Amino acid sequence: MRKIDELLYEYGLSHQNETNKTIHWICVPAIFFSIVGLIFSIPSEFLGGLLPFLGSFANWASLVLLVVLFYYVSLSPPLALGMFFFSAICLALANLLTLISPIPLWALSIGIFVIAWIFQFWGHKIEGKKPSFLKDLQFLLIGPAWLMHFIYKKLGLAY
Numbered sequence: 001m002r003k004i005d006e007l008l009y010e011y012g013l014s015h016q017n018e019t020n021k022t023i024h025w026i027c028v029p030a031i032f033f034s035i036v037g038l039i040f041s042i043p044s045e046f047l048g049g050l051l052p053f054l055g056s057f058a059n060w061a062s063l064v065l066l067v068v069l070f071y072y073v074s075l076s077p078p079l080a081l082g083m084f085f086f087s088a089i090c091l092a093l094a095n096l097l098t099l100i101s102p103i104p105l106w107a108l109s110i111g112i113f114v115i116a117w118i119f120q121f122w123g124h125k126i127e128g129k130k131p132s133f134l135k136d137l138q139f140l141l142i143g144p145a146w147l148m149h150f151i152y153k154k155l156g157l158a159y
Contacts, residue, residue, distance in 0.1 A: 004075040004159070008149055011142045014129040023123035027116040028143045033090045034116065036061050037109030040094040061091060071141060079159045082148045 015021055040061035065087045072080035098105050124131050132139035152159040 002076075004079065004145070007075070007138070007142050008146050011132050011139055011146045014124070014127065014132050015146070017123075017127040020123035020127040023119050024143065025147060027120045027123070028147055029086070030112050030116040031120070032086070032144050033093065034109040034113035036065065036087070036090040037094045037097070037105050038113070039064050040091070040098070041104070041106035041109065061094065065091070068141065072145060075145070076159050078157065079145055079148055079152065082152065082159075083145060086144070086148065 015024060040059055042060045044059040069080055069084055069087065072083045094105060097108060101108060120131065132142070149159050
């Protein structure tokens with residue numbers, strides 16, 4: 001069995017309850033975005049000077065997501081492609097919010113992060129099982145991939 005299949009299976013063991021699954025469909029992407037938003041908010045003048053050809057794409061969130069995408073590629077290149085598109089959407093939304101929101105991106109991101117985690121833990125209370133990441137921190141990255149693999153299955157795509 002491939003490592004990605006093992007990780008998705010193990011993650012799925014603590015996500016059987018329909019209410020908990022529904023909460024995860026909302027909160028896992030929200031948490032992913034909030035982390036992107038927080039990292040996006042870190043001033044990146046150093047990166048812009050180091051990588052001027054990247055323009056506004058030279059920010060800490062892009063750099064961190066590049067590393068995260070290498071992790072996903074090591075598990076499943078097709079799944080990594082879906083995560084790349086989702087990451088790009090998160091970066092675009094973070095950029096848009098910095099341009100139009102009267103509330104700073106970091107403040108929005110902290111609010112989303114806290115609220116989403118409260119719901120996540122409530123979902124696990126309903127489930128009656130601890131979150132997977134308490135066993136192994138890599139499950140913090142498996143959660144988004146777990147959701148993505150369901151999208152792939154629905155579309156009839158191999159992951």
